[in-house]
Amino acid sequence: MKVIYTDSLVIGGGLAGLRVAIAAMQRGFDTIVLSLIPAKRSHSAAAQGGMQASLGACVKGEGDDEDVHFGDTVKGSDWGCDQDVARMFVNTAPKAIRQLAAWGVPWSRVRGGDREVIINGEKVTITENHEAHGLITARDFGGTKKWRTCFTSDGTGHTMLYAMDNKAIELGIPVHERKEAVALIHEDGVCYGAVVRDLITGELIAYVAKATTIATGGYGRLYSVSTNAVISEGIGTAIALETGVASLGNMEAVQFHPTAIVPVGILTTEGCRGDGGLLLDKDGYRFMPDYEPDKKELASRDVVSRRMTEHMRKGKGVPSPYGDHLWLDITLLGRKHIEKNLREVKEICEYFLGIDPVKEYIPVRPTQHYSMGGVRTNATGESPTLKGLFSAGEAACWDMHGFNRLGGNSVAETVVAGMIVGEFVADYCEKSSLNVSTSTIEHFVKTEEKKIADLLLREYGENPFELKAEMQQIMMDKVGIFRNGPHLEQAVEELQVLNQRARSIALRNRISSANPELVEAIRVPKMIKLALCVAYGAMLRTESRGAHAREDYPERNDRDWLKRTLTTWPDDSADLPEVSYEDLDVMKMEMPPGSRGYGVDNTIHHPDTEKRIAEIEEIKKAHPRADRFELQQLLNPTPIPEKFKGKNERIGRGYK
Amino acid sequence: MDEQARVLKFQIFRYNPQKKGDKPRMVTYEITEAPGMTIFIALNEIRETQDPSLQFDFVCRAGICGSCAMVINGQPDLACRTLTANFPDGEIKLLPLPGFELIGDLSVNTGKFMRAMSERVESWIHDREADLVNYDELEERMDPDVAEQIYELERCVECGACVSACATKRMRPDFLSAVGFMRLARFALDPRDKRTDEEFYEIMGNDDGVFGCMTLLGCEDYCPKDLPHQTQIAYLRRKMAMIR
Ligand SMILES: Cc1cc2nc3c(=O)[nH]c(=O)nc-3n(C[C@H](O)[C@H](O)[C@H](O)COP(=O)(O)OP(=O)(O)OC[C@H]3O[C@@H](n4cnc5c(N)ncnc54)[C@H](O)[C@@H]3O)c2cc1C
Ligand code: SF4
Ligand code: FES
Numbered sequence: 048m049k050v051i052y053t054d055s056l057v058i059g060g061g062l063a064g065l066r067v068a069i070a071a072m073q074r075g076f077d078t079i080v081l082s083l084i085p086a087k088r089s090h091s092a093a094a095q096g097g098m099q100a101s102l103g104a105c106v107k108g109e110g111d112d113e114d115v116h117f118g119d120t121v122k123g124s125d126w127g128c129d130q131d132v133a134r135m136f137v138n139t140a141p142k143a144i145r146q147l148a149a150w151g152v153p154w155s156r157v158r159g160g161d162r163e164v165i166i167n168g169e170k171v172t173i174t175e176n177h178e179a180h181g182l183i184t185a186r187d188f189g190g191t192k193k194w195r196t197c198f199t200s201d202g203t204g205h206t207m208l209y210a211m212d213n214k215a216i217e218l219g220i221p222v223h224e225r226k227e228a229v230a231l232i233h234e235d236g237v238c239y240g241a242v243v244r245d246l247i248t249g250e251l252i253a254y255v256a257k258a259t260t261i262a263t264g265g266y267g268r269l270y271s272v273s274t275n276a277v278i279s280e281g282i283g284t285a286i287a288l289e290t291g292v293a294s295l296g297n298m299e300a301v302q303f304h305p306t307a308i309v310p311v312g313i314l315t316t317e318g319c320r321g322d323g324g325l326l327l328d329k330d331g332y333r334f335m336p337d338y339e340p341d342k343k344e345l346a347s348r349d350v351v352s353r354r355m356t357e358h359m360r361k362g363k364g365v366p367s368p369y370g371d372h373l374w375l376d377i378t379l380l381g382r383k384h385i386e387k388n389l390r391e392v393k394e395i396c397e398y399f400l401g402i403d404p405v406k407e408y409i410p411v412r413p414t415q416h417y418s419m420g421g422v423r424t425n426a427t428g429e430s431p432t433l434k435g436l437f438s439a440g441e442a443a444c445w446d447m448h449g450f451n452r453l454g455g456n457s458v459a460e461t462v463v464a465g466m467i468v469g470e471f472v473a474d475y476c477e478k479s480s481l482n483v484s485t486s487t488i489e490h491f492v493k494t495e496e497k498k499i500a501d502l503l504l505r506e507y508g509e510n511p512f513e514l515k516a517e518m519q520q521i522m523m524d525k526v527g528i529f530r531n532g533p534h535l536e537q538a539v540e541e542l543q544v545l546n547q548r549a550r551s552i553a554l555r556n557r558i559s560s561a562n563p564e565l566v567e568a569i570r571v572p573k574m575i576k577l578a579l580c581v582a583y584g585a586m587l588r589t590e591s592r593g594a595h596a597r598e599d600y601p602e603r604n605d606r607d608w609l610k611r612t613l614t615t616w617p618d619d620s621a622d623l624p625e626v627s628y629e630d631l632d633v634m635k636m637e638m639p640p641g642s643r644g645y646g647v648d649n650t651i652h653h654p655d656t657e658k659r660i661a662e663i664e665e666i667k668k669a670h671p672r673a674d675r676f677e678l679q680q681l682l683n684p685t686p687i688p689e690k691f692k693g694k695n696e697r698i699g700r701g702y703k
Numbered sequence: 704m705d706e707q708a709r710v711l712k713f714q715i716f717r718y719n720p721q722k723k724g725d726k727p728r729m730v731t732y733e734i735t736e737a738p739g740m741t742i743f744i745a746l747n748e749i750r751e752t753q754d755p756s757l758q759f760d761f762v763c764r765a766g767i768c769g770s771c772a773m774v775i776n777g778q779p780d781l782a783c784r785t786l787t788a789n790f791p792d793g794e795i796k797l798l799p800l801p802g803f804e805l806i807g808d809l810s811v812n813t814g815k816f817m818r819a820m821s822e823r824v825e826s827w828i829h830d831r832e833a834d835l836v837n838y839d840e841l842e843e844r845m846d847p848d849v850a851e852q853i854y855e856l857e858r859c860v861e862c863g864a865c866v867s868a869c870a871t872k873r874m875r876p877d878f879l880s881a882v883g884f885m886r887l888a889r890f891a892l893d894p895r896d897k898r899t900d901e902e903f904y905e906i907m908g909n910d911d912g913v914f915g916c917m918t919l920l921g922c923e924d925y926c927p928k929d930l931p932h933q934t935q936i937a938y939l940r941r942k943m944a945m946i947r
Contacts, residue, residue, distance in 0.1 A: 084760070084762055084770065084814070085770075085813065085814030085817060085818070085861070087768075087769075087817070087861055088762045088763075088768040088769060088770050088814075088861075089762075089768075090762070090763065090768075092763070092767060092768050092860075093763050093765065093767050093768065141838075142838035142839060143838075144842075145836075145838040145840075145842045146836075146838050148842045148843070149828070149830075149833050149836050149838075149842075149843070149895070150827075150828060150833070151827065151828045151893070151895065151896075153845075153850045153851075153853040153854045153857060153893075154845075154850060155847070155850060155851070155854075156844070156845050156846070156847040156850045157847070158847040180844070180847075181844030181845055181846060181847065182841060182842065182844060183842060184847075199850075199854055200851060200854050202854065202857075202858060205767070205857075205858070205860075206854065206857055209857060212821075213821065213826050213827040213828075214827060216818065216821050216822060216826065216827065217825075217827040222818070224814045224815070225806075225814070247721065247806055247807075248721065249721075276762045276763045276764070276768070277761055277762060277763075277764055278762055310739065311739065311741075311764075313764070313765045314765075368738070387851075391767070394766060394784075395765060395766065398766055398784040398786070399739070399741070399765075399784065399786075401786075512750075512751040512755070554755070555755050556754075556755045556756040558721075558722060558756075560719075560721035560722070561719065561721050561758060561806065561807050561810075562755075562756060563750060563755060563756070563757065563758060564750075564755035564756065567755075693837075693839035694839060695839055696839055696840050696841050697841075698841060702839075
């Protein structure tokens with residue numbers, strides 16, 4: 048049995064995983080990163096749009112600060128997020144982006160003087176302050192009060208990931224590529240690393256560590272059409288679930304992005320609309336202002352996706368062999384802007400659609416895009432039930448996004464969580480020692496060996512590719528943008544059948560080394576379990592919140608549902624997860640539940656909401672001279688690591 | 704059914720070094736073309752319905768991550784964004800990218816090569832002060848044009864097409880290649896990187912470096928991101944010649 052020991056094992060080489068690894072390494076702990084693929088190819092590279100941080104340097108960002116960012120994030124989450132975490136996040140984001148600037152990201156900068164932009168379909172001249180010249184600039188994104196999304200031309204994620212991986216290389220952090228974690232090693236409620244399969248040789252290796260961090264990205268590929276990379280299959284999340292001890296949070300919270308191209312589902316960034324692009328129907332009519340007169344195309348993602356679907360249901364979609372779609376019009380932005388700030392979009396249109404978006408409309412449709420749910424953690428990033436297991440990035444339900452995440456808040460989360468959780472991981476390495484027996488390690492390796500041996504021996508059985516396709520179609524048809532009881536019940540039933548069938552997968556190519564069919568056979572049963580968590584959680588949640596929209600329960604119901612869904616899978620032979628709920632405490636909220644300001648507000652309120660609003664008024668009255676920092680401390684004291692507690696400077700405003 | 708659908712003929716290089724006794728060979732597969740079909744879609748269909756052992760690498764399937772470069776009818780390119788419709792006779796021959804360690808079939812170990820390249824050129828900002836920066840303060844300013852120029856050179860996706868198309872690399876196994884030069888040019892341009900020309904000379908001032916380039920420019924012809932290899936190599940050469 049091959050065993051590799053380290054202090055901090057990080058599963059995932061995207062932005063989140065690398066940042067956690069850097070933090071632990073800088074604190075002097077031995078660290079190894081595992082990745083299915085070379086780190087720089089992780090899906091973080093695909094983020095074209097930008098990263099939110101309230102720097103307030105560009106003129107349309109003036110007046111921005113942590114508090115405004117906090118408000119947007121909490122509202123965006125439909126009050127489903129953890130406000131402590133959202134607070135830690137907004138306060139740290141400006142530092143994260145400045146650190147990345149020092150590490151080499153060529154963020155686009157403010158250019159003092161006049162420039163022409165498109166706002167609400169019209170050309171407008173705005174004048175950037177000369178004092179801000181050369182500072183990091185920002186663009187407009189959905190659901191934000193200020194222009195806060197910082198970017199690098201059309202390649203934000205690419206430049207962030209390259210800078211981060213380069214930093215990891217500088218520090219000598221080993222990235223073990225083409226390795227797949229297939230199970231966690233744990234005993235008595237403590238996690239000690241993972242059983243890992245070498246995707247080339249097929250060898251199983253035990254990576255034994257004090258702290259294990261899951262940073263494996265989202266589970267978008269549970270759906271047949273998704274903007275996500277083909278490796279975003281949620282395997283990291285699934286191995287946490289399979290411990291039976293760690294819990295997953297809010298798995299039913301799945302985001303659909305308004306503008307992926309039809310039919311292949313490749314994303315065109317929100318930057319298209321942020322920079323002034325419009326949505327048009329089959330008559331060339333701009334319909335969003337009819338539904339959302341205030342934010343129009345730049346309403347929050349879940350809202351725009353639903354409005355588009357509603358509009359298509361009214362017969363206003365453009366018919367195509369692949370079903371109806373709508374148009375994204377960026378022609379009004381002009382060639383120069385598109386070729387510089389939206390070049391990736393242009394390339395995608397040229398290569399995959401054979402059209403020139405400078406002159407032609409882009410066929411788009413809402414498509415699965417982001418997984419708000421994931422491995423449930425405390426504010427420190429640690430699993431509340433499995434010690435030594437941490438999670439960060441899209442894989443985690445750290446829970447700053449609640450039921451809908453804002454564009455630009457995700458890459459920001461990866462680096463901020465990486466910084467903060469990375470410190471807690473280092474603290475954990477410092478204070479704990481590794482006391483796991485060889486027999487325990489052996490037990491976990493043997494279990495996985497046996498599973499693989501069984502797969503290689505079975506003569507007849509299910510085809511893993513077919514099972515996966517069936518699962519993806521169920522999720523697409525029945526657990527999509529709009530959901531309802533009967534469909535969700537069917538989905539759960541059908542997935543349970545698939546879960547049974549997945550126990551008897553047989554292979555045509557029966558070798559244990561590099562073997563794509565075996566990879567699929569290992570993953571598909573895990574994916575079906577995750578799909579069940581999503582569908583079952585959605586079925587039970589009889590309200591609409593953020594991206595979870597129930598046609599049969601259209602109102603947000605704070606009274607009964609201001610709580611986080613927790614799923615565990617304690618019995619491996621079961622066909623359903625166990626579900627419990629964790630209340631969000633209104634009496635601790637810095638921002639008590641209110642209206643998001645879209646459509647009619649039909650919220651059923653929580654009995655504590657009024658009380659908390661009154662209490663906050665009292666606190667404010669009792670401290671008339673408290674500034675915004677002191678007030679925040681009173682309303683929402685958060686466990687930010689000492690290193691990141693400083694106030695953030697802004698141009699023209701200093702540290703106020 | 705669509706009457707116009709053609710049958711595509713794929714000839715694919717097969718060899719699994721992990722399997723004892725396996726020998727390199729070309730295998731032909733036929734599939735029916737679908738509208739908008741890319742080589743990504745076609746290869747997955749072949750794997751799912753005809754041969755589940757077929758190895759290849761795709762991640763983003765959108766031309767962004769650089770995983771899927773292979774030799775398509777004689778030319779290195781990103782397979783995920785290559786439409787089958789581009790080939791009028793419906794015959795498509797696929798080979799793994801040469802110049803890299805073969806993992807199996809169409810999969811090669813570009814990751815290992817690129818990590819070594821990054822270590823060799825020290826692909827990071829060199830600044831002794833960088834870790835002393837107080838991130839609460841305003842970031843250091845940068846000219847907006849300079850930021851854009853750096854980004855233009857940082858668009859490389861480490862796909863390896865330039866390396867496979869390089870005649871010098873074929874003769875000199877340790878030749879740094881275009882991807883390495885582009886990375887150096889990117890850091891040489893960056894005011895945050897405090898390395899001197901002499902320090903850059905240490906890395907590339909020899910025949911495995913920029914002086915070895917025979918300017919045949921396969922890199923420029925095949926780079927899927929259209930990076931300006933010719934001008935940047937010429938620039939580095941001039942810069943290094945001044946030190947010599
Ligand atoms: C097309 C697209 C555009 C986007 N644009 C934006 C944007 O503009 N702004 C924004 O804020 N967000 C954006 N997002 C979201 C954002 O990019 C992602 O949420 C974020 O990058 C995820 O980073 P991560 O580090 O959590 O995971 P990833 O970058 O997905 O990395 C996951 C890592 O885990 C590894 N891994 C997975 N499973 C295993 C396993 N079992 N064993 C070992 N390793 C494993 C993988 O190899 C990979 O290295 C976009 C997303 C998409 C799909
Ligand atoms: S320079 Fe171009 S061809 Fe070479 S690795 Fe980078 S993107 Fe690929
Ligand atoms: S799969 Fe990412 S570039 Fe082809």
